[in-house]
Amino acid sequence: MEQRSRTHAxxxxxxxxxxxxxxxxxxxxxxxxxxxxxxxxxxxxFLNHLITRLEFRLRQHG
Structure with a gap:
């Protein structure tokens, strides 16, 4: 098979x-x-609160 180099997305x-x-x-x-x-x-x-909660959750799992 021919080897193809993949380009980055x-x-x-x-x-x-x-x-x-x-x-x-x-x-x-x-x-x-x-x-x-x-x-x-x-x-x-409300959107600010949701984004803050998401950031807090991502920092706990990361």
Missing amino acids: PDHTTANLVLIFVNMIWIFLVVWGAFGLGAVAILGA
Whole structure:
């Protein structure tokens, strides 16, 4: 069989983070328009809490 050298897969981390940011912005704008700035603040605090819990769990297992 012919030996082929494998190339590394491209790193799409930056592109994924930018797309997550763009999606969060438009979701926040829709929530702001529908329910007001208070709902956006609560949603942001909730997401911050989830990210902090995820970070804490990953540090415990890692």
